Every structure is written in structure tokens, then in C-alpha cells.
Amino acid sequence: MNDGDGGARQTARPKRADARRNEEALLDAAAAIFVRSGVEAPVRDIAAEAGVGTGTIYRHFPTRADLIIAVYRHQVEACAEAGPALLATSATPHAALARWIDLFVDFLVTKHGLAAVLQSDGAGFETLHAYFLDRLVPVCAQLLEAAAAAGEIRPDLDAYQLMRGVGNLCVGAENDPRYDARRLVELLIAGLRLPH
Template identity: 50%
Template sequence: MGVATVYRHFPQRSDLVAAVYRREVDACAAAASALARELEPGEALARWLHRYTSFIATKRGLAAAYHSGVPVFEALPAYFREHLEPALQALLDAAVAAGRVRPDIAPYELLRAVANLCLSGADVGPHHSRQMVDLLIDGLRYGARGAELPAKGKRPPG
């Protein structure tokens, strides 16, 4: 693809950034249904939350863009919620039905919780974010019927 083609489709840099962001949101949402088909519900939820963690880790600078006043960025938070909340809700519903997580988890609150854990500081790497999300996932299991917490130091692969 030539430079002229890129500029024809994305006249401003912000248009390209927004398009890439939407594509990555779509991929993250699609991963939820793929994982739900392949894994048991609790594992599908955990794997998707780690996929979402990776997504958030690569978007650290975009939060400032949301509030920059650039018109193309104004619709991104709604796009994020419209696509990721239903994807996560489906995983949560299946995990609750399987007794893997407690039933009182709202998808938006969980998305925010994971995002906040991932943005905990510049001095920590992705491994730290993963550990924090593992702790959060363990907490989601508390009070679920039939859920067992992994033994200390034993985390599911992924």
C-alpha cells in the first residue's frame, strides 16, 4: 500500500490511530467468542482477561488522546464499551453458570479494574500487570459455587 492510499483513507494521523484502535478492539472482542468455544468457561474468562491486559498495555498513551479534543477520538470510549462489554458479559455469564466465578460482577467494572491494574506505574513491566490480574481473577472466584482457588504459586498457563 502506498503513502497516497494511506492518506486517501486516513487524511489525518488521528484517523489512522482511531482505525487501528477500532480494529484492535474488534480483535479483542472476537477473541472472547473464540476462547469460549475452545476452553471451559473459567479458563476462557481468565485467558481473555489476560488478552485484554495485553491490549491495555499497548494503549497507555491513548487515554490522553480521548480527552485531547480531536473529534475522531471522541467516539472511541463508546466504541470500546459497545464491543468489549458484551464480549466480557458472555464470558462472565458462562463462567457464572459453570460455577467458576461469583455472580455479582459487572463487565464495565471488571474492564476498569483490569485497566487500572495495568496502568499501575511506569516502573513495573507486563509481568507485574499479569500477576495483579491473576490476583483479581482469584478474587472473582471467591463466593462462586464449585470454584477452587489455585494453589499458591500455581497459576493457569497462558
Template identity: 45%
Template structure:
């Protein structure tokens, strides 16, 4: 476990990198990231010797946060609302990661473990929300969490001819409506 000051620097660097990646893409200068984090470039390189180390760490951190939000939403909202809010959260996660996507699919071996990390963390997180939805009768029971993650990801691919951010959310809402089709009401007689 890093010392408290080192952990603060790591947290600041990851937050700054996330913001700079979203604004300028993953090829943004390390000086810009370090400046936003309020540290020197030597501190950045001490914690993340390679750009791929920083990109992978940002991606893992975002996956962890998204998975944690599923738990929080499940504990604080009705199943249908928790599922809707989490899919919107996941949509924001995917929609802001287009710069990361190119890096992640670059063939760099530094990213080889990330697809597994994604599936191992977000699949179960969404699976729990879907299970809660099935039990409440607001989601059909034949939905594979990884299929749904993939469908939402595909909906988030930007259109080459138009920039209509709200369109993604409308399409995800339509997909969510489809999850309700065929849901079994748990209190209905069989």
C-alpha cells in the same frame, strides 16, 4: 470492501503499527511503521491520512480481536477457565496499550468514538463469560462487566517505582478469586 492487495497492505500496516507502538510508543516515525509493513509511506498515508486514523484503527482491531477471543474461549473451555484465560488476554491487551492511552486521552476528536466502541464490544464479550460463569457456579451474579473491565485496567497501570509485570497477573488472579466469592452452586438446594 478494499481489493485483496489493498486489504493485505492495511493488515500489514496495522500489525506493524501495533508492534511499533508497543516498542516505541505512538510517536514512532511513520517510516518505521511502513518499513516494518513492507510498504512505502505513500501507501500508509493513502490508507491512514492522519496518525490518529492509524492509532484508532489499531485500537479498534485490538478490541475486535479481544472480543473474538471471548467467543473462542467460551466455546472451547469450561466457564471458569474461559473467564481466567480471557482476563489474562485482556490484561495483556491493556498492559501493552499505555502508549495508546496518552493519545486516546489527548482530546483529539478522532478518538471520541473509541470509548463507546470499547464498551459496546468488550462489555458484552465479558458479559457472556460472566453469565456462563454464574450458570456454572464459578462467578457471582452481581458483577457488572464494565466494572470488571475497569478494575483490571486500573490494576494494569504501571507502578512508578517498580517494573514488576508478573505482579499485574497475580493481582488479576486475586480479583478473579474474588469473583468466585458468593457464587451460587447451581446444583445446590436453595
């Protein structure tokens, strides 16, 4: 179909603001359920948390993998945006770092579930992993630099290594109720502080 001046009419329109908000609310609800119950949680639980019908979820995300990938991307963006906001509002850069790492741990719960869902799509998972690194390593580095500049932590900490260490502490936590990964991560972040 032509638009009158010889060009093809665009079929994809930007989402309305209310549609974007509704989708973000749905993704927030799905993320909360995934953190509490894992990525295999029933869609009806996600729908109840979001205050929508299950049909609404399937209309936006036809498969569970579509929903998990969308939650993953949503959480990456939320985590990336949270870093500067936490630096601006926290009492100290170390406090901002600790709060950001707590958000990162929530994200890792979904990421581990994503790995299981996408086992058959190695290239797709690698693309998402690269996106995750590109967006989050610089944010973690900014938080570490601010805490080091304030004299709260050592200046020689590497963002990628810290994120990898936090990730390693979280591996397998969902399979063992006696293993409290979040508590170990808290101890790790507390241990970054320089003695005063």
C-alpha cells in the same frame, strides 16, 4: 460524473480481500509494536514488523493519530470476536475469561496511548470510548455468565466493574518497570474463582 441512469457514480469501492488482509496485517503489526514499545514507537519499527515500507503505512494512515485510532478499532473488534471463540475452544469458561482478559490488557496499552494522542479531541475520544463499551462489555458479560453458570465464579459479578478494575490496574504500568500490571490482573482473575 453520471453512470448513465441519472445517478452519481459511487467513488468508494469496497476493499479487495487481499487489501483488507494487508491492512489487517499492518494493524496487527502496529498493535504488537504499541504493546511492546508504546504508541510513540517509530513508524519504521511498525513497517519492519509488518514487512512493508514506511510509505505503505503513511498511504493508509497519513498521521500517527489515524494509525492509533485504526489500531484501537481493530483491537476492539478482535477482542469482541475473541470472546465467543475462546468460550468455544477453552477447557473451561474461567480459562476463556482469563485468556480474554489477557487480550483486553493488550488493548488497554493502546487505549492509554490513544488518550494521550487525542487529548485535544475530547469528542473524538468519547465516541471511541462509547464504541469500546458497546462492543466489549457484552462480551465480558457473556464470559462472566458462562463461568458463573459452570459454578466457577460468583454469579453477581458485573462486566463493566471488572473491566474498569482491570483498567485501573493497568494505569501507569508503562511508566514504572517494577510495576507488573499483567501479574496483578492475573491475580484478580484467579481470585474470581469459587473455592472447591
